Amino acid sequence: MAISLSHVSRRFDAVLALKDISLTVEDGAFLALLGPSGCGKTTLLRLVAGFEKVSEGSVALSGRQVAGPALHIPPEERQVAMVFQSYALWPHMTVAENVSFPLSVARVSAAEAAKRLTHALEAVGLAHLGQRRPEALSGGQRQRVALARALVQDARVVLCDEPLANLDIHLRATMLDEFRRLHRETGRTFVYVTHDQSEALALASQVAVLNGGVLSQLASPQAIYAEPANIDVARFVGEGSVVRAGIETPPTGDRAVVRIAGQDVQVRARPGTTPAALPASIPVLIRPEAISPGGDIAARVTASIYRGPVHAVTAALDDGQSLQLHLPHAPAIGETISLRITDGWAIPE
Numbered sequence: 140m141a142i143s144l145s146h147v148s149r150r151f152d153a154v155l156a157l158k159d160i161s162l163t164v165e166d167g168a169f170l171a172l173l174g175p176s177g178c179g180k181t182t183l184l185r186l187v188a189g190f191e192k193v194s195e196g197s198v199a200l201s202g203r204q205v206a207g208p209a210l211h212i213p214p215e216e217r218q219v220a221m222v223f224q225s226y227a228l229w230p231h232m233t234v235a236e237n238v239s240f241p242l243s244v245a246r247v248s249a250a251e252a253a254k255r256l257t258h259a260l261e262a263v264g265l266a267h268l269g270q271r272r273p274e275a276l277s278g279g280q281r282q283r284v285a286l287a288r289a290l291v292q293d294a295r296v297v298l299c300d301e302p303l304a305n306l307d308i309h310l311r312a313t314m315l316d317e318f319r320r321l322h323r324e325t326g327r328t329f330v331y332v333t334h335d336q337s338e339a340l341a342l343a344s345q346v347a348v349l350n351g352g353v354l355s356q357l358a359s360p361q362a363i364y365a366e367p368a369n370i371d372v373a374r375f376v377g378e379g380s381v382v383r384a385g386i387e388t389p390p391t392g393d394r395a396v397v398r399i400a401g402q403d404v405q406v407r408a409r410p411g412t413t414p415a416a417l418p419a420s421i422p423v424l425i426r427p428e429a430i431s432p433g434g435d436i437a438a439r440v441t442a443s444i445y446r447g448p449v450h451a452v453t454a455a456l457d458d459g460q461s462l463q464l465h466l467p468h469a470p471a472i473g474e475t476i477s478l479r480i481t482d483g484w485a486i487p488e
């Protein structure tokens with residue numbers, strides 16, 4: 140089911156939690172909503188679910204308007220299912236009862252409910268635990284129950300609010316695989332809220348980065364990483380350094396030459412996003428993998444942390460700006476190293 144938001148804003152008294160958000164999610168897509176705490180991710184998810192009302196703008200599901208000025212279709216009539224961070228399981232019910240609860244609310248026939256229950260429990264690998272109560276399950280198993288309860292419904296959209304936040308790092312990796320597999324196998328549209336960029340990049344076909352209630356960028360994980368739309372996205376997603384660099388000549392095609400630490404460096408640039416009046420100074424994103432030892436740029440090591448198998452190093456340029464890079468060996472603090480920058484991205488301003 141396709142999701143479309145048009146100029147959606149949401150105000151809570153003095154707080155404007157979402158500002159003029161327009162985005163479209165195609166049927167069957169996996170959208171990750173990514174951004175720092177308080178940026179409006181959960182509010183956006185709850186607006187799609189129908190747990191919140193829009194202050195302005197409209198929401199459409201499969202082309203049918205479900206929220207807008209003077210319109211609010213309730214959650215149970217939107218064909219969406221929600222998976223909460225807290226799992227929201229009923230402790231007095233068994234796993235099977237928890238999973239099939241939405242079906243009893245929707246008055247699905249007993250035979251159909253039994254079939255869907257079996258299918259949903261099998262999909263999450265819990266067919267053997269149907270008679271257990273939630274208290275007798277591990278965190279990962281509880282999360283699977285919550286997922287099965289979303290899958291058992293006839294919902295074409297599954298909305299997930301930081302579903303892995305309470306799990307340890309190993310279980311997270313397993314559950315990431317599980318979400319990916321279930322998305323592929325069920326063909327449903329997933330919207331997944333996270334503040335963890337590695338989760339967003341690993342899972343999603345599209346990533347929406349929110350900042351202060353504003354949609355900073357909506358693009359594929361690869362584009363978000365390689366071509367962030369602004370400095371906030373560049374700083375929030377992935378490791379790297381944003382440095383200000385001089386630019387004297389206009390880009391040719393999608394390449395520009397900038398000056399960093401007195402050296403010419405070729406970077407990628409989107410035509411039309413660099414200043415028209417030159418010379419100028421522009422922000423450039425440089426990822427650690429685009430910096431290699433050797434070369435004509437001198438930098439002084441100010442910090443080094445072992446990150447197995449590499450050492451994550453911070454090195455200061457003469458003008459005081461810093462670069463983040465990876466080295467196979469630990470440099471001495473204060474040591475001057477020579478570097479080459481092989482790639483960069485001229486961040487639009």
Ligand SMILES: Nc1ncnc2c1ncn2[C@@H]1O[C@H](COP(=O)(O)OP(=O)(O)OP(=O)(O)O)[C@@H](O)[C@H]1O
Binds near residue numbers: 154176178179182183
């Ligand atoms: N019911 C509410 N009443 C008042 N303010 C609210 C309400 N819900 C959210 N907000 C405010 O709206 C903003 C966005 O909140 P939201 O929960 O959507 O952010 P988030 O990105 O999901 O954050 P987190 O990652 O911390 O969960 C915050 O400033 C929050 O305090």
